[in-house]
Amino acid sequence: MRGNLFVISAPSGTGKTSIIKRLMAQLPSLSFSVSHTTRKPRPGEKNGIDYHFISPALFKEWIDHGAFLEWATVYGNLYGTSFEEVEKKMDQGLDVILDIDTQGALQIKAKKDIAPEERGQFSPPVFVFIVPPSWDELHKRLSLRGTDPPETIVLRMAGAKNEVKSMAQYDYVIENRDLDEAVYMLKAIIAAARSRRRCSLSGKPLPFLDEVGFKG
C-alpha cells in the first residue's frame, strides 16, 4: 500500500526532533525525505544521504518545472524537497516525514488544494503542528537546553509566536506535555492516515474499489 506524506512543524524547543526520533525507532515504515541543496557538501556529508547536492542552474530549472513541493533560500543557498524524492518513497509503501518550518509547509498546503486526480497518485499530505503546553514552558525548555544565549532565546520566542499564527492551516495540533503521549498521538495520526479514503468527491471511480475486488 502506498505511504503518506506528513508535514510536521513546531517552534524550536517544542521537542519535535525527540518525538520524531522516538517514533522512527518504533515504525520501520517511517522515512525522512532527503532535501536537494545548492550548498557545497561539508566534510563527511554524503550525496544522496544527507542531501542531494545539485548545481544552482539545475535547481532553478527544477523550480521552473514545478519539481519542488517546497523550496527556500537560506543564507544564499537553495534548499528544496522534490516531488520525485517524496513520491519514490511513498511508492515503496513508506510514510514520509517532512520536518519543515511553517513557510515551507504553507507552500505545500497551497499544492494540497489541487484536486487529487490532477496530481495523479499524490494523496493529500497530512499537516501536523506541535506546540509546547505554554509560552512559559517553551521559554523554560529553551533556557534549560543551554545551547542559546539569552538574546537568541528572545528571538526564538518571537519566532515561535509568529509560527503559531499559521497553526490554523494544519490538520492536527499535538500538545507536547509528555513525550510518550505526544509520540502516541503522532503514531495514531500516521496509522489513521492509512485508512483515509483514497479518492476525490468528484464522483470519479475509487481506486480502492478495484483493489478490494469491488467491481460492482
Place this chain on the structure above:
Amino acid sequence: MRGNLFVISAPSGTGKTSIIKRLMAQLPSLSFSVSHTTRKPRPGEKNGIDYHFISPALFKEWIDHGAFLEWATVYGNLYGTSFEEVEKKMDQGLDVILDIDTQGALQIKAKKDIAPEERGQFSPPVFVFIVPPSWDELHKRLSLRGTDPPETIVLRMAGAKNEVKSMAQYDYVIENRDLDEAVYMLKAIIAAARSRRRCSLSGKPLPFLDEVGFKG
C-alpha cells in the same frame, strides 16, 4: 477534553458490530448514542438505556426544531439521534459512536458542512466506512452466518452494492480482512481525532490557544 462523534457505516455482514464491540471493551472513553423512537418498548427494553421512548407528537416537534442529527421512518415508527444526546456525552469527554446506515450518515454529513463556529462547540463528525475484502467474501460471510435464507442474502448483497456508492462521502475506509487489524485501524482513527485542530480556517481565534496558555 471534549470527545468526538464517529459515524460508522458498513454493509451488513462486514463485521462492523464485532469491530465496535471489541473496541468498546478496550476503550472506556467510547460510548454508544441512545436513539429516540416513537415505537412502543418491547418486553425488557428500558427507557433511556435501549431507547428514549417518546410520543410521535413530541418527535415531530423536535424535527421541526432541528433537534435531530438524523432521523428516519422504519415500518411506520420514527427513529432519531438527538444533538442533545450526542453533545451531552461529548461534553463528558466521551467519544460517541453512531452505528447507522448511509442514509442517516448523509443527513449528518449535510450538517457537517455548516461552519464549526455556527454550531458552537460541535466538532465535525468523523465518517468511517467499513468494507469486506471483496463481494465474494461478503457473500461467503453472509452465508456462513446462517441467519438468512438465500433470498434475503440476495437482497443484502444488492443493499451492500447500493450502500458502497456512498463511500466517497466518508473520511475513512477500513477494509475488514482481519478483525484485529480492523480494530487497530479504528482505534487509530479515534485517537487521531483527539489531536484535530479545533477551529475553523476563517481566522477566528483558536480555543486551543487559550487552553494551552498561548495568550500571545
